Amino acid sequence: MDNKCLWDPDRYYNVSRWSDGYFAINNNGSLTVLPGKSTDKPTIILQDVIDEMTSQKIEFPAVIRFHDVLRSQVKLLNKSFEQFIEDFDYEGRFTGVFPIKVNQMREVVEEIVDAGSPYNYGLEAGSKAELLAVLAYNDNRNSLTILNGYKDYDYLRLALLGTKMGKNMVIVIENVSEVAAIIETSKEFQVKPLIGLRSKLSAKSRGKWASSSGDRAKFGLTVAEILAAIKMLKDHKMEDCIKLFHFHIGSQISDVRVFKDAINEGARIYSKLCKLGIPLEYFDVGGGLAIDYDGSSSTNDSSRNYSVNEYATDIISSLKDICDEEGVDDPNIVSESGRFITAHHSCVITRVIDEIKPYSNTFDTRKQSGEHSIVRNIREAEKILTEKNFQEIYNDANGYREDCYNAFKLGILELEERAKIETIFWRIMQKIDVILKTQEFIPEDLQGLDDLLAKQYLCNFSVFQSAADSWAIGQVLPVVPISRLNEEPTELCSLVDITCDSDGKICHFIDYEDINSKSVKLHTFNGEPYYVGLFLTGAYQDVMGDMHNLFGRLNEVHVFTDADDESNFYIEEVIKGNSAENVLSTMQYNPDYMAAKVKNSIDKQIKDGKIAAREGVKLNDFYESCLKSYTYLKV
Ligand SMILES: *Cc1c(COP(=O)(O)O)cnc(C)c1O
Numbered sequence: 001m002d003n004k005c006l007w008d009p010d011r012y013y014n015v016s017r018w019s020d021g022y023f024a025i026n027n028n029g030s031l032t033v034l035p036g037k038s039t040d041k042p043t044i045i046l047q048d049v050i051d052e053m054t055s056q057k058i059e060f061p062a063v064i065r066f067h068d069v070l071r072s073q074v075k076l077l078n079k080s081f082e083q084f085i086e087d088f089d090y091e092g093r094f095t096g097v098f099p100i101k102v103n104q105m106r107e108v109v110e111e112i113v114d115a116g117s118p119y120n121y122g123l124e125a126g127s128k129a130e131l132l133a134v135l136a137y138n139d140n141r142n143s144l145t146i147l148n149g150y151k152d153y154d155y156l157r158l159a160l161l162g163t164k165m166g167k168n169m170v171i172v173i174e175n176v177s178e179v180a181a182i183i184e185t186s187k188e189f190q191v192k193p194l195i196g197l198r199s200k201l202s203a204k205s206r207g208k209w210a211s212s213s214g215d216r217a218k219f220g221l222t223v224a225e226i227l228a229a230i231k232m233l234k235d236h237k238m239e240d241c242i243k244l245f246h247f248h249i250g251s252q253i254s255d256v257r258v259f260k261d262a263i264n265e266g267a268r269i270y271s272k273l274c275k276l277g278i279p280l281e282y283f284d285v286g287g288g289l290a291i292d293y294d295g296s297s298s299t300n301d302s303s304r305n306y307s308v309n310e311y312a313t314d315i316i317s318s319l320k321d322i323c324d325e326e327g328v329d330d331p332n333i334v335s336e337s338g339r340f341i342t343a344h345h346s347c348v349i350t351r352v353i354d355e356i357k358p359y360s361n362t363f364d365t366r367k368q369s370g371e372h373s374i375v376r377n378i379r380e381a382e383k384i385l386t387e388k389n390f391q392e393i394y395n396d397a398n399g400y401r402e403d404c405y406n407a408f409k410l411g412i413l414e415l416e417e418r419a420k421i422e423t424i425f426w427r428i429m430q431k432i433d434v435i436l437k438t439q440e441f442i443p444e445d446l447q448g449l450d451d452l453l454a455k456q457y458l459c460n461f462s463v464f465q466s467a468a469d470s471w472a473i474g475q476v477l478p479v480v481p482i483s484r485l486n487e488e489p490t491e492l493c494s495l496v497d498i499t500c501d502s503d504g505k506i507c508h509f510i511d512y513e514d515i516n517s518k519s520v521k522l523h524t525f526n527g528e529p530y531y532v533g534l535f536l537t538g539a540y541q542d543v544m545g546d547m548h549n550l551f552g553r554l555n556e557v558h559v560f561t562d563a564d565d566e567s568n569f570y571i572e573e574v575i576k577g578n579s580a581e582n583v584l585s586t587m588q589y590n591p592d593y594m595a596a597k598v599k600n601s602i603d604k605q606i607k608d609g610k611i612a613a614r615e616g617v618k619l620n621d622f623y624e625s626c627l628k629s630y631t632y633l634k635v
Contacts, residue, residue, distance in 0.1 A: 007488035019296030029486030035068030042568035070345040071115035078119035091330040099124040102338030172196035175469030196244035205262040248286025256306035271326035284334035302476040346538035465545035550577025
């Protein structure tokens with residue numbers, strides 16, 4: 001059998017599992033995008049997009065957005081609920097909202113509102129700035145605008161301004177102290193708002209966002225507080241405003257049983273409130289619908305053990321059962337899924353620009369007279385290494401290296417000798433690694449050797465800007481080379497970025513045998529530019545990035561599918577990333593002033609005869625052009 005047949009790139013990078021049908025690997029070993037989730041529809045080769053960007057002089061790293069994927073996810077969520085509402089003869093409607101905090105980019109929000117208009121899909125805001133945006137951008141009068149987060153008087157006034165504009169603004173009470181403020185502002189504006197009550201459920205979430213629920217949750221009302229809030233509203237004849245019951249138990253809920261628990265508890269509270277005469281109409285299940293980042297379909301923090309269809313059926317059937325039992329009408333269902341809507345549609349493309357090895361094999365380690373005994377000993381250990389004694393030699397080599405550092409600190413070893421010992425040490429480790437590949441049993445001590453020997457591929461990007469969750473909470477994001485996928489990769493490596501921060505690295509990867517692997521296999525350099533993609537970055541990653549080292553926002557292109565086009569796509573829009581002067585300005589620098597200062601110094605050097613006038617002009621132009629350039633490396 002041809003060796004190539006054994007290499008299955010899809011199995012190794014798990015593409016067909018994490019991509020939910022939006023990405024695949026073609027027969028030529030290229031990563032492709034299937035915006036319609038199906039091979040019958042136009043398929044885009046990612047390398048073609050990169051080539052077109054290169055010809056348009058768009059520098060990398062860059063974000064590529066596939067707006068068709070965004071539209072597809074909006075449709076999928078809404079259709080799924082519509083379908084099962086019909087199948088279950090459920091009497092309420094589905095009326096979801098997109099929480100813009102997940103990706104506030106205007107183009108993303110506009111696309112979602114447009115794709116969601118047949119379903120009256122609305123928006124959710126959690127701050128004043130977000131509220132200002134949704135007031136202007138949710139122009140569907142039949143949809144909801146849901147307002148969460150802590151609110152001051154201006155927040156509430158803006159909400160009521162929306163009500164006066166004829167929009168279905170729902171103010172969700174997160175905290176008892178907001179009730180009095182809502183009563184006061186609605187009197188001031190002489191308009192009755194729609195009010196939601198956020199409940200603090202006892203059902204506990206799990207995973208990285210577990211603290212969104214339970215006793216110590218930041219938001220939400222206990223049952224006692226809900227009853228107190230209702231009483232206050234009743235006292236002002238405003239109980240008829242209470243229309244929505246809300247909870248949000250956390251993001252990326254990996255286990256569907258956690259949802260079921262929450263729905264059951266929430267449905268009981270909802271029903272009993274209805275029976276108290278509160279005219280509730282909406283049951284808002286918040287966000288939390290998870291993404292299978294590692295493709296394992298499990299309860300791993302970076303995965304989920306359910307599909308969107310299962311999510312929708314569980315919500316609908318549980319609600320129906322409990323409402324029937326309690327004898328109340330089926331409520332309209334609201335979901336605030338954000339991650340699910342946006343994660344797939346964008347990716348970050350970065351070029352690998354160098355490799356960093358923990359060792360170098362080039363130093364001359366040949367014997368010289370008068371060498372220290374540690375050098376002799378480790379050289380001897382290398383000589384006698386076999387498949388039988390590798391564990392012993394591993395221990396010895398580590399011992400000699402330890403001795404080496406101690407002797408060096410005492411001034412007994414010369415630089416040359418230390419260099420030899422280190423070089424031989426790493427050579428022994430590489431040889432043992434080769435032996436381990438033939439062994440059935442690997443001793444525990446030696447199990448991390450692979451990762452110890454792994455290279456670091458230096459990539460032109462910033463983890464802090466483009467993969468915040470990988471850095472902050474160890475979230476797995478799929479990393480896949482864009483081409484050469486029919487060629488088995490040989491380099492086990494982790495990715496490091498160009499920030500001056502040792503935390504600036506990605507060392508959580510998918511591995512189909514061992515989830516949370518610290519390294520991934522990539523290809524050796526062959527002289528061609530080598531691009532890797534970081535996928536599922538459309539939720540939170542796109543907008544949470546920070547300016548560490550003043551690497552700013554990335555260049556961005558918006559790609560649309562076009563069956564009439566030769567390459568099946570066109571780039572609709574290019575959004576320039578930050579230039580050096582953009583990021584400097586945010587830190588209060590004045591680029592014009594800086595340029596003038598530098599020019600002054602150069603002029604002085606010219607006047608003093610230290611540099612030629614012609615050279616001075618060139619240096620000055622160079623400084624100014626760098627101010628206007630992209631912050632990332634020019635490669
Ligand atoms: C963050 C948030 C969401 C979105 O959660 P996802 O897990 O991204 O779906 C929804 N509702 C509220 C109140 C939130 O705070």
